Amino acid sequence: MQAHAGLPARPTIFVVEDDQAIRQGLAGLFRSIDLNVEVFASAADFLARPQHDRPGCLVVDVRLPGLSGLDFQVRLQDMGIRLPVILMTGHGDIPMSVRAMKAGAIDFLVKPFRDQDMLDAVATAIERDAALRQQAAARETLRANYATLSAREQEVFRLVTSGLMNKQVAGLLGLSEITVKVHRSNVMRKMNARSLADLVRLAEALEIAPT
Amino acid sequence: MQAHAGLPARPTIFVVEDDQAIRQGLAGLFRSIDLNVEVFASAADFLARPQHDRPGCLVVDVRLPGLSGLDFQVRLQDMGIRLPVILMTGHGDIPMSVRAMKAGAIDFLVKPFRDQDMLDAVATAIERDAALRQQAAARETLRANYATLSAREQEVFRLVTSGLMNKQVAGLLGLSEITVKVHRSNVMRKMNARSLADLVRLAEALEIAPT
DNA sequence: CGGTAAATCATACGGAGGTGTAGGGCCGGC
DNA sequence: GCCGGCCCTACACCTCCGTATGATTTACCG
DSSP states (O other): OSSSOOOOOOOOEEESSSOOOHHHHHHHHHTTTTOEEEEEHHHHHHHSSOOOOSSSSEEEESSSSOOOOHHHOOOHHHOOOOOOEEEEESSSOHHHHHHHTTTTEEEEEEEEOOOOHHHHHHHHHHHHHHHHHHHHHHHHHHHHHHTTTTTTHHHHHHHHHHOOOHHHHHHHHTTTHHHHHHHHHHHHHHOOOSSHHHHHHHHTTTTTTOO | OOTTOOOOOEEEEEEEOHHHHHHHHHHHHHHTEEEOEESSSSSSHHHHOOOOOOEEEEEHHHHHHSHHHHHHHHHHHHTOOOOHHHHHHHHEEEHHHHHHTTTTEEEEEEESOOHHHHOOOOOOHHHHHHHHHHHHHHHHHHHHHHSSSSSHHHHHHHTTTTTTTTTHHHHHHHHOOHHHHHHHHHHHHHHHHHHHHHHHHHHHHOOOOOO
């Protein structure tokens, strides 16, 4: 299931920049501190790339041929790509930077920037990405377990974690108490919960609303 | 306890700006849409004011006599004043705006700005403030209940919501099971929990770490 | 058509939780 | 010094939970 907990694949920096000199410069900078790098000349090139779920972050020029860096940010959100974004520009203004930050950018750097500023931003981005991935992985495991529950079991799950007694659940669902016990037992087993407290915490993590 | 749930006091806009003309202009703008306004010529003037816990938001010039707008932002954090901040400036640059946004500013407006842009920012700020206040109020009620628990009861609270059985709690604390039951019953009563599920959710909201 | 899984219900037993009653020791405030 | 709050314990009683055993019906799949 998980390959190396705590030691995920080395993160990759995806550089999207149309100026070849800057592109190569950034690639060299990142490789010098032992990071994977992939470069793209436009947003479309990046989006055409298969598999966007590798750990890392994006370093994107605002002024790009085709989709601009800011529109690219929105597009990534819509596509469910949650990679942190660092924007950079040679000719930006304040409203542009504010819009980028509101949209969740990690940083917005003005060219020419110091290498160290970019590396700091990348370090922050990679940290955030790792944290997001860890959360997502935990949620995914939970969702997978939840998916193995039958419809009835899911109902019982919801009602039991709302604090209802077995007999109350039985009444609401038109079942006998003994049947509820069977479902409840199955829920505990399938969700790997060893106590009701565990189960309630799982329900919270799954955002299953109590009654 | 709560005065008018859902209808809190009308929010106040705290304007911190050294230019008197702009200050008056903003005050008029906000009053025209039925908002309370208080004006200050410097950060120190605002901080000298008693009682910072009224609902609303701050509209602050970056270049101020004494403490700058950005340092003011940091100072507010340190002092535990969680009012949303909108910054404005006549002579700003991108790094300044990025720093402000990273520090949590709602917006960063360049003078001269359109009235509508300021009103939009203020509307967003007031919304966020209201949401934060609602969370804080709920947490405060919980904390108040939690404070009425004796030391023993707090321990039992933690262990029980970790999923331990009464006898396990008794073993860990060197008590008899019957005593744990007494404490547990007191915890349920004092925390207004009607089921173990409730209690676990309260423990989560209070960030009481399970064992 | 036979196998399998899900859902349902029943009986029964032991363990766990919840409550009420009762009592004793300790400490700090009035 | 007395009272109240907190902490601890015990016994009794009832309810609730968990599980095992056994069984029936329905539905789907190869």
